[in-house]
Amino acid sequence: MGMIGGGPGAFIGPVHRFAAELDREIELVAGVFSSDPDRSRAAAGQYRIDPERAYPDLPTMFAAEKARADGIDFVSIVTPNHNHLPSARAALAAGLPVMTDKPLTATLAEAQELAGLVATAGLPLGVTFTYTGYPLVREMKARIAAGAIGPLRKVVVEYPQGWLSQPAEGKQAEWRVDPARAGAGGCIGDIGVHAFNLSEFVTGQKVTRLLADLAAVVPGRALDDDCSILLRFANGARGVLLASQIEVGELNGLRIRCYGEFGGISWKQEEPNSFTQHHADGRTEIVRAADASLGPWAAGRTRTPGGHPEGYLEAFANIYRDFAAVLRGEDAPLLPGIAEGLRGMTFIDTAVRASAANAGWVDLAD
């Protein structure tokens, strides 16, 4: 695996490295960690890879790695959003599969271009919609698909954070509030898209319409930092999606609650090793990572016995594990790919435009 981005000070670069390597199916061996060659080399030291394989730019990396017997066989893109497309385009052109951080690209047009490139190249592309990697999220999906709550009626998905409640400072904050690098969405592109993806993943239903109310609450901010979005799903179910980065004191409080005609199910990311299931007979069950009742999607993605908490890195690693399976030619039906990435961009684009136009309910293209 070769990394694109993830230089000194990065948050998500090291996370991709941890996640990719956890199961020892993948190894980070090369990268263009920064457009600044010195910084790229510095990152190589931090990642403890051969400094020779810290490259100054993509063409150099692709050429050098191709020449090696042990050259990289895919790239992982962890740059700010505006570099996703150029990086992916170059990698696909070099014949390399791509794993990219979310959102897929900075704009919908870019995403559509990328979807075309992927189709043409016939190469795998994965998107790290991390939260779908949690074993209990996969178990919720399995149970709902199996009818555990009956026909879906209502979804509430919330993603509260507080770290951008003040005018941004620091590398992580800076690019996320800059349209030139983040794209058209701020909060919606950074975390709202996770909530959207999670809601479709867990319920197995597509969102068909939405009503978006986005705002930049912090004075002077160019992009949204607080989003309230009403949803309709294909089967008629109603939904609410809330995402905010100005809710002081909230850390990474992604939560989802799904209700059907006969039951309900709820989960929160900060305590990811269990969820609550309300059964049709009135019982309330705490389903835990240890439980014998878990299906293969969940049971096959835990690494420790019950009560030994697994967290964000392990969930992230499950995405990479699926990607590794795909690289080996196996099936990995839960891996988020180009379709989910493109869908996320459609969501961001539709919501941003609808909110700006105060358009009320609008359709979300399929």
Place this chain on the structure above:
Amino acid sequence: MGMIGGGPGAFIGPVHRFAAELDREIELVAGVFSSDPDRSRAAAGQYRIDPERAYPDLPTMFAAEKARADGIDFVSIVTPNHNHLPSARAALAAGLPVMTDKPLTATLAEAQELAGLVATAGLPLGVTFTYTGYPLVREMKARIAAGAIGPLRKVVVEYPQGWLSQPAEGKQAEWRVDPARAGAGGCIGDIGVHAFNLSEFVTGQKVTRLLADLAAVVPGRALDDDCSILLRFANGARGVLLASQIEVGELNGLRIRCYGEFGGISWKQEEPNSFTQHHADGRTEIVRAADASLGPWAAGRTRTPGGHPEGYLEAFANIYRDFAAVLRGEDAPLLPGIAEGLRGMTFIDTAVRASAANAGWVDLAD
């Protein structure tokens, strides 16, 4: 105190009795518990009051009680919504103060009429917006008013229930889904108005605009059972109000989270004896009913030492305690009265009409 409504099988009648009598400042001594004289007498037995004072109708009660030295000095109205106005009108005409369950009336027009009657009569009227009686809710109000979270930016208030997820059965369900008795609002009038009241109470800010999306999810239901409403407060703060009675497995999950420029605060009704406060310096505090830091609004409304949980009945009793103070001529600034009752009806009426018209953002009259 004379009760109007609350006959056999009632839920809220006994609650009013518990609450009114808890502090021994008020005693239930008479009532028209049902329009059916037999049922009214049966209720008297259940309440253990003198059967002579279980009256068949209001005029009889008012006349008989007036003739007694120990006659009632106010009425408590616990009927379905459509009987609030007639009952209150009669009581005020008889010179009696009124405590009424929420919502104030079945329709806004009725509420406006009642507001006029109250003004003319010059008599106290209280409304049991119960949740404002919780000591820690009052403490949140006090802290926010004192600047604990800085200028308000965001409010999320949720009221999930699941008991009406199936076509209604039973006395409690039946009238709530019948427009002739409940009024124009279903879920919004039964619980949404509580959430609305709580949001204004805690924040000290008025809602000025809203966007309402109400639906009857259960097939064949005439009134809404699921509400998603976006809010704007007078100072520009954004809000989300969710109320539902079809979220299977949820009991009475009222929750509120308020965020300001420098802090945040959150509370949930099902664990009412503490709230979480995020401070400007990054600390997270669990404020408990026992804490020495509580101000007089909260400290004066608890009855047991910390760790001895108080609940719904005690919160309800705090509303009656305020009402008793008002009857004695004392000041009780936190008692919900005609203004709060009328405001709740304005909210219900505005939201129901806006949703029906798919009107997008509309103003909420002051």
Place this chain on the structure above:
Amino acid sequence: MGMIGGGPGAFIGPVHRFAAELDREIELVAGVFSSDPDRSRAAAGQYRIDPERAYPDLPTMFAAEKARADGIDFVSIVTPNHNHLPSARAALAAGLPVMTDKPLTATLAEAQELAGLVATAGLPLGVTFTYTGYPLVREMKARIAAGAIGPLRKVVVEYPQGWLSQPAEGKQAEWRVDPARAGAGGCIGDIGVHAFNLSEFVTGQKVTRLLADLAAVVPGRALDDDCSILLRFANGARGVLLASQIEVGELNGLRIRCYGEFGGISWKQEEPNSFTQHHADGRTEIVRAADASLGPWAAGRTRTPGGHPEGYLEAFANIYRDFAAVLRGEDAPLLPGIAEGLRGMTFIDTAVRASAANAGWVDLAD
């Protein structure tokens, strides 16, 4: 009901009044609230009873009330422990049933004397082991009795408090740390006995042996303020009972966990409206006050729908409700009576003496 004790500044007197009256089966009408007549009258005002019926001493009360058609028909004893026996003795002699706060008396010898007096008088005596009044505690008892966890193997009951972590101040603290008024036990008599009673109540098993380690942690304290006690139950099950009043920050953290061969069950007083049940098939269930699966012991002792939290006062009222039933000649098998009271004193006495003698394991008399 006539109250003995509970004068100005008392904590538990008002609690008894709330609890006794909540269901309107009992009314506080008289009392000797203090041995100081002025204070007794002052209390009458706070309780809002007829000042004529605030008596200076027991003989006066018994004589005066006997002479009334509406005289008291039982007494409630809420004094410090050393006055329980004299008060009960006098009441029984006057032909009045007795409800008394726990522990039954100050010493085991007194308890034995009282047991004899009760037997002779043939009058009901109840003891407010409050926590057995919680509906979900009763449900746990019912489920364990019905075999829900299989044969009992292990019990852990903990009662952490922190309010006596500093040398005592205030009326509530003062008498509890004074052997002349509290008796031989400090923490063990104040709260340890609750934990003991709860463990036998819930499991249906008697403690037959114990190993006690009691200490006065706060310098200068004459009575224990921290207790660690190992238990053996009649069927061989093992137990641990921890009680402390010096665990800074703990409020009233009574918790019990019971494990059998096939399941487990746990509950905590500070969140009393649910418990956790681990089933033999590996499922973990949250049993809630609302659940349709509750048996009559629990379902018959709740007053509000699920999600409307009930607390300490309501649990306390359930004890009085049972007592009222007994006064009416009905059966109330869950009411703690002289047997439970005497058993608690046997526990306190045995543990205090065994700890003082560093006696290791000792038998607990039947």
Place this chain on the structure above:
Amino acid sequence: MGMIGGGPGAFIGPVHRFAAELDREIELVAGVFSSDPDRSRAAAGQYRIDPERAYPDLPTMFAAEKARADGIDFVSIVTPNHNHLPSARAALAAGLPVMTDKPLTATLAEAQELAGLVATAGLPLGVTFTYTGYPLVREMKARIAAGAIGPLRKVVVEYPQGWLSQPAEGKQAEWRVDPARAGAGGCIGDIGVHAFNLSEFVTGQKVTRLLADLAAVVPGRALDDDCSILLRFANGARGVLLASQIEVGELNGLRIRCYGEFGGISWKQEEPNSFTQHHADGRTEIVRAADASLGPWAAGRTRTPGGHPEGYLEAFANIYRDFAAVLRGEDAPLLPGIAEGLRGMTFIDTAVRASAANAGWVDLAD
């Protein structure tokens, strides 16, 4: 790193591999994964290491690795307890530092021998007392050392599990209940020693006396599966240590609560990213992994921003990170080493013997 043990079906071998490699300072490259050569090779495949470096026995591994330029520079011992000493002895003799799973050895005599060998060899030895690797456990230690709760008075440490509630089956269970492989302690050696180590680590106080009550609850079991132990610390503080493997439904419920003269602190392993701190001024704080107030011990051992839960593997990795620092010649004062390992064995040995003799309070040798 070369692994000893951890063959097919092992639980803790893969955990050591994850943990060792997470920060990319260590790589698993060789091992004697099983005494059965075929199984050893099979394990190599699972770990994805060069099958050539899966050796049939220790002498072969040490010789072959010594001959390589990239040979292993330490071993990690993950066998059942009875093989810890022979493995460590051989590794030290081969000049290799040792990381070993806990408990240090099967018996105290073995531990003492190993301590001598380590002293003679002058080589580092680490012991994976995993739970001391949690960042917030380290923060508790730092705060208590800095006086946050005042002089220590009381410690309650509990370690409930339920997975051995039935007669053992499966590889993990089997050896743990076999004295020939586990040593003299069952539950106490498997998890009690973790609780003991944690209590001394967090408080900075040594246990000086104990009273142990151990039992084999499951019929036919040769070793203890349920332990209740009373403690005294050097400064006079009182303690309770509970460990059980027969509490049905409990997963890995390690918890610790520490109380001092002025405050209290508590943490539970299943939700490891926060702890509760009761302050001297009565405030209750939730300290979270994100907090700016964290000291360097904690802040330096987290890998993700607040709200991205870290768990057991990351805590385990922190132990390895300290070990890697020691291998580089750096200081790692929190790494559990031979002293902590020996101390754990002294605890196990003392408790097992005291319990068997029903000896009451006994001294715990320094």
